[in-house]
Amino acid sequence: MLDISLLGVLFVAIAIGYGLGFRQASRRSRERSGSSHSGLSRDYFVGLNYLLNEQPDEAINTFINALDVNSDTVETHITLGRLFRSRGEADKAVSIHQNLLARPALSDATNAKVQLELARDFVALGVHDRAQRLLRTLLDQDHDSELRYPAKRLLIDLLEREKDWQGALDTAAPLVKQHPNIRRAAAHWQCELAEIETANASRALAKRHLKKALQLDAQCVRANLLLAGLEMENAHYPQAIGYLTRILDQDSAHLPTMLPALKRAYLRNNDEAGLETHLRQLITIVPYTSLIIELGELIHHRDGVDAAIGVTGELLSQAPSLRGLNYLVDLYIESQRLQGRDEPDTRLVLLKHHTEALLKDRPRHRCQRCGFTSDALQWQCPTCRYWGTIKPIIGVEGE
Numbered sequence: 001m002l003d004i005s006l007l008g009v010l011f012v013a014i015a016i017g018y019g020l021g022f023r024q025a026s027r028r029s030r031e032r033s034g035s036s037h038s039g040l041s042r043d044y045f046v047g048l049n050y051l052l053n054e055q056p057d058e059a060i061n062t063f064i065n066a067l068d069v070n071s072d073t074v075e076t077h078i079t080l081g082r083l084f085r086s087r088g089e090a091d092k093a094v095s096i097h098q099n100l101l102a103r104p105a106l107s108d109a110t111n112a113k114v115q116l117e118l119a120r121d122f123v124a125l126g127v128h129d130r131a132q133r134l135l136r137t138l139l140d141q142d143h144d145s146e147l148r149y150p151a152k153r154l155l156i157d158l159l160e161r162e163k164d165w166q167g168a169l170d171t172a173a174p175l176v177k178q179h180p181n182i183r184r185a186a187a188h189w190q191c192e193l194a195e196i197e198t199a200n201a202s203r204a205l206a207k208r209h210l211k212k213a214l215q216l217d218a219q220c221v222r223a224n225l226l227l228a229g230l231e232m233e234n235a236h237y238p239q240a241i242g243y244l245t246r247i248l249d250q251d252s253a254h255l256p257t258m259l260p261a262l263k264r265a266y267l268r269n270n271d272e273a274g275l276e277t278h279l280r281q282l283i284t285i286v287p288y289t290s291l292i293i294e295l296g297e298l299i300h301h302r303d304g305v306d307a308a309i310g311v312t313g314e315l316l317s318q319a320p321s322l323r324g325l326n327y328l329v330d331l332y333i334e335s336q337r338l339q340g341r342d343e344p345d346t347r348l349v350l351l352k353h354h355t356e357a358l359l360k361d362r363p364r365h366r367c368q369r370c371g372f373t374s375d376a377l378q379w380q381c382p383t384c385r386y387w388g389t390i391k392p393i394i395g396v397e398g399e
Helices: 004-027 035-052 056-066 074-086 090-101 108-125 128-140 145-161 165-175 180-199 203-216 221-233 237-245 252-268 272-285 289-303 305-318 322-338 346-359
Strands: 365-367 390-392
Touching (some): 074 090, 252 289
């Protein structure tokens, strides 16, 4: 059975056949003999024979040789180039598109279209510097406005891959208002710049970038996390807690993300009671496992293991989870040891074994767009490359 790439070649073959037939019909009255017609037809049918024998490379090369470059066939050449690129053979796509650009008869609009395709070929090959130069030249030209947006998006993507955050911001500036996805990405670029300034001990500049990030995207959780970190570095713990508190309204799914910073801010401020009150308030709104375990640990260290068992068990009965159960079993095992038992109940040990086996290698985060999973939080999904779509997993096996 023909695969998708062969079907693509078949589609192109039909287009080429139609183009050749049309050209030959128009030339027949002007040609002295049918020799040219026979040659073109022979190449075309040789290509079809290759295609039917599932030899797409030979078929495409034959079609290219059969098809002259002119105003009627440019689109077919572009389609062939795209087909090569989609099959992982961007070097052949480059040859086709460079051959098109070498033709002086192309219109400005067609020339721009081919340049954009060639830039995509270079991106596929990993030759980012040549792709950038081509795109900048393309954007400097006065051409069809329909090409400006895809060209600019491709250039932004390249700058992002190269971690040129300021360059990406400058290029994306005209698009930010109309495109929410670019606004979200731009907010994270500001956060990236803020982290660079923080590493360089330029906290004032870092804070400025983070304020701009929130102006671009009021729901940018990362910006408030970083602002809280800056405040804690200056021992401004109430202000840090204020920034962290805003995350509940931005995206409650990220409460487990901000929990370590919240705990650090309260404890550095010697306000354990304030941390307990805050945790209890959050649990009444969103009873995530991380919050329950953190509250259980707080009570454990202050009031003992049995008090922690009581509070944790009650909360988990309302919001059960596998990780919560695993923690509760730990508390029961510790309680038995404190009671003087040399070995804990074998049933508890068996249950602990099962819960740990079920939790082993379980991812903690998932991209809401493409489903990518990972243990650690990443602000940009490495698969779909969207920003801010990876969040803690919520459910019986997660939070």
